[in-house]
Amino acid sequence: MMRSLLLIGAAAVALSAWDAQADPAQHGPDPDLPEPQRGLLPTMKIPRPAGWGDERPIVPQGYRIEAIATDLMIPRQTLVLPNGDILVAEGSGGGAPALRPKDIIANFIKALGKSPVKGGNRLTLLRDADGDGTYEAQGVFADNLNAPYGLAFANDAIYVANQDALVRFDYADGQTQASGPPELVTDLPSAINHHWTKALTASPDGRFLYVGIGSNSNITERGMDAEVDRAVVWQVDAETGRHKRFATGLRNPTALAIQPGTDQLWAVVNERDEIGPDLVPDYLTSVQEGGFYGWPYSYWGQNVDPRAQPQDPAKVEAAIRPDYGLGSHVAALGLAFSSPVMGAEFAEGVFVGEHGSWNRSDPSGYKVIFVPFQDGKPAGEPVDFVTGFLTADGDNTRGRPVGVTVDPRGALIVADDLANTVWRVSVDRPQPAAALEPDGSQSLQ
Incomplete structure (x- = not known):
């Protein structure tokens, strides 16, 4: 069976009608959108897992990164509680059933890039009691959940999607275990x-919760009733x-995230597959109440996707263009607004965790980026903030970022569901300089 699947996977690449050439400019409000390309099978390549060993992800000069929790069970999203836990x-x-032979192939290819660890179905609590960046206490806050993902804190309660x-x-502030089953x-x-x-x-104000719910197909293969x-x-x-x-x-x-100082909701969205390595760019966008963003009828505004039938011209006409392209198939899974605690260069904007592609010969994503904002909107090119997950040849990856959360104490928390690790990126503040006392001894200033 395994040999057959490997042969099928090789055939997926060989039979592909396209391959990634030079990446188009796909970042920002007006990404390049090449002509759609459809073939028998799309390119399917995913970097295989490789351990970190003595290495760790790469962060900009002036920052440091540490693993604050390891040996987890598929960490997805994180939440910083009011007391810093x-x-x-x-x-x-x-576990949706495959519809077509190529779905079986795609599922097999995707599985090659995942951790073999079983999901924990739990919430784990990490505590740094003295604020030195080392989380010396770790325990299960709640278990027996059903694939928990989204987290929020409001109304003196922890909400779990x-x-x-x-x-x-x-x-209650400082609580380390749930007092009972969830409501x-x-x-x-x-x-x-x-x-x-x-x-x-x-x-x-805690009055409303916003829940992101993905489609039940790539492009309505199960019919609109399923959507x-x-x-x-x-x-x-x-x-x-x-x-x-x-x-x-x-x-x-x-x-999803609310822009600080406003009620404006923002989202990162994973777009559709199987029309080429450079279509369609995943995106970051403000979310308008009552807004329609194109799926399944069109992408990036009014670019019609003929695979969605029957078409709805009125819907296409109403489709809102996203604010900012992130690149095709990067699989953005994390979003967090920054603050001045992250340093002047990264004070205004958003961090985005990119889990990484499975359907391009030249992998995209596999990093955390920073999208700068100006006047409340994305402005300029994205900046790589946490990299080093992919090996130089792109054939292996040591980790895959998912959720990102800004800790008000001055750090970015990154969940890595391949290495089963939570990383903490902080400003690497210089040690106090030594000064001479009058007697010639040294003191710290």
Whole structure:
């Protein structure tokens, strides 16, 4: 069986009708969009896992990176609690049945780039009691969850978006374990679960929760009935659980965040596959209430995707262009607004965790980037912030970033679901200079 799958995987590459050549300029508000290319099979290549050994990811000069938790069970997203403790959602969900032979091939190829560890279905709590950047305490805050992914804190409660339900735990400052099972806020669409992750954030006043729900297919292969309440962001009343569709046409909104000082919701979205290595760019965008973002009928505004049938010209005409392209197939899964604690160069903008491609011969993603903002909007080229996951030849990867969270104490927290590690990136402040006392001894200034 394994030999057959390997032969099929090799055939996937050999039969591909396209391959990545020179990458087009796909970052920013007006990315290059080449002509769609369709063939029998798309290119399918994923870097194989490789251990870190004595190495660690690369960060800009003036910053340092440390592993603050290892040997986890598929860490996805993190949440910094008011007292500085960090919660880590660990789990793996999905399991939608394959529809076509190439789905079987794609699933096999994707699995080659994943950790063999079983998802923990739990929340792990990390504590740095003395604030020195070393998290000396680690324990399970809650378990027996169902593929937890999105996390939010509001109303003195921890909210968790499982793959099938939004739940809450009452929380007292400093608590290290849940006091009981979670309370159901509302069920979430979970039939088939082609895209199983449920992103989550809370409004500044805690009144509403926003849940990102991905599509049930790449481009409606299961029919539109399977896409009811899919490819959407829900707005959920935190007290009652009542919900409505806040925005639609977002193929897979994998991370959500509120822009500081505003009520503006932002998302990173994974776009569609199988029309070429450079289509369609994943994106970062503000999310407008009532807005429609194209899926499945069109991409990047009014670029029609004829695979979606029947077409809806009125929907295409209404489709909103995203704010900022991130590049095709980077698989953006993390989003966090920065603050001055991250240093002047990275004070205004967002960090984006890019899990990495499986369907390009030249891998894309596999890093954390910083998108600078000016006047409240993305402005300029992205900056690599955490790299070194991919080996130089692109054939192997030591890790795959998922969630990113800014710690107000001055660090970026990065979940890595391949190395099963949580990384902490902080400003590498210089040690105090030594000065001579009058007696000739040294003191620290």
